[in-house]
Amino acid sequence: MVNDSAHRRPEHNQKHCSLCGAETIMACPLCNTPIRGDYHVEGVIVLSGPTPTPSFCHECGEPYPWTAEGLQAARQLVQELEGLKGSEKEALSKSLDDIVRDTPRTALAVLQVKKFLGRAKGPATLALREVLLQLATEAAKKGLMGG
Numbered sequence: 001m002v003n004d005s006a007h008r009r010p011e012h013n014q015k016h017c018s019l020c021g022a023e024t025i026m027a028c029p030l031c032n033t034p035i036r037g038d039y040h041v042e043g044v045i046v047l048s049g050p051t052p053t054p055s056f057c058h059e060c061g062e063p064y065p066w067t068a069e070g071l072q073a074a075r076q077l078v079q080e081l082e083g084l085k086g087s088e089k090e091a092l093s094k095s096l097d098d099i100v101r102d103t104p105r106t107a108l109a110v111l112q113v114k115k116f117l118g119r120a121k122g123p124a125t126l127a128l129r130e131v132l133l134q135l136a137t138e139a140a141k142k143g144l145m146g147g
Contacts, residue, residue: 022065033059055100055135063100070135071096074128082122092116099132099140110143 016023027034036058055067063071078093091112098109113132117125133141 025065028057028060028062029065030062031057031060033057035064055137067100067135070131071100074131074135077124077128077131080122080124081116081120081128082124083120084116088116088119096132096135099136099144102137102139106137106140107143110140113144 025035035054053066054064056063074096075093078089078096081089081092084092095109095112098105099113117129120128129144132144136144
């Protein structure tokens, strides 16, 4: 999230993200619905931090580019894991969709990720953990980091 008040404070907009260099967007690339930001009510002061970056379009439900790219990177890292069978890598890869969404399957996905990462070896294991903690919903993060 570069500027959660892009229309109200356009002087803070940027053409590219200063962290990753990607072109910034203000609307869903698929359906062109504006990305929600700060909800402003004239005369009301809200003391809170910046608006969280959404993972999915609220109109069409498709992942925003940063979510899709993160999932793609996570799936590529799964293929680099050592110590897992092909079927285990496939199951782990499928569970990633439920790590980035709060669904009834999120708890199961967290269990599967923890189980497979506990058996995996190699440098991709740590990299995958880091990517998942960036992508995961708050509920999934708690499950992944908890006992």
